[in-house]
Amino acid sequence: MVPGLEVKYAGGPPVLSEGQVMEGYASLFGLTDQGGDAVMPGAFRASLAKLAGKGDKVRMLWQHDPTRPIGVWDEIREDEKGLWVKGRLLPEVAQAREAAALIQAGAIDGLSIGYRTVRAERDQKGRRMLAEVELWEVSLVTFPMLPEAKVGRKDADDMREFCAVLAQAAEALRLG
Numbered sequence: 001m002v003p004g005l006e007v008k009y010a011g012g013p014p015v016l017s018e019g020q021v022m023e024g025y026a027s028l029f030g031l032t033d034q035g036g037d038a039v040m041p042g043a044f045r046a047s048l049a050k051l052a053g054k055g056d057k058v059r060m061l062w063q064h065d066p067t068r069p070i071g072v073w074d075e076i077r078e079d080e081k082g083l084w085v086k087g088r089l090l091p092e093v094a095q096a097r098e099a100a101a102l103i104q105a106g107a108i109d110g111l112s113i114g115y116r117t118v119r120a121e122r123d124q125k126g127r128r129m130l131a132e133v134e135l136w137e138v139s140l141v142t143f144p145m146l147p148e149a150k151v152g153r154k155d156a157d158d159m160r161e162f163c164a165v166l167a168q169a170a171e172a173l174r175l176g
Helices: 045-054 094-105 156-175
Strands: 006-011 015-017 021-028 037-039 059-062 065-078 082-089 110-122 128-141
Touching: 021 065, 021 110, 045 065, 045 110, 045 128, 065 094, 065 128, 082 094, 082 128
Parallel strands: 037 128, 059 128
Antiparallel strands: 006 110, 015 021, 021 082, 059 065, 065 082, 110 128
């Protein structure tokens, strides 16, 4: 782990679609996680602007391990709900193929942010309110810390389509 790097988890399965594209919320605003922290709207704004200005990107890692990148985040943005991410698992990377299989099987069901706190305050309930963070990475993880952050919630018809896409993606990875 990198000194000063903090991590936060958002629960729910990442959504894989054709070509190993994954999207969902890596963080949800205003909800208190199991560590007693809540990320506030706008917390990522300066960090994302700074990265874009340098032509740099937030990294996609496996379980917060900086030696195990597994893909790329093509889009990251704040909206009214939280930090939305969209990226690709790279089939050329063995760990990415394993991650896709684990996602399909339901063994991995979380996204997590790795960051450094820039500005935070305590509220009346003792929660740490993260007002500004320097976002370093978003990882696929096993254990979500923010259970309310459901990534890829689908209704029954969408779920059947989703399962078919996952089956195709898994087969493509096996052949690749």
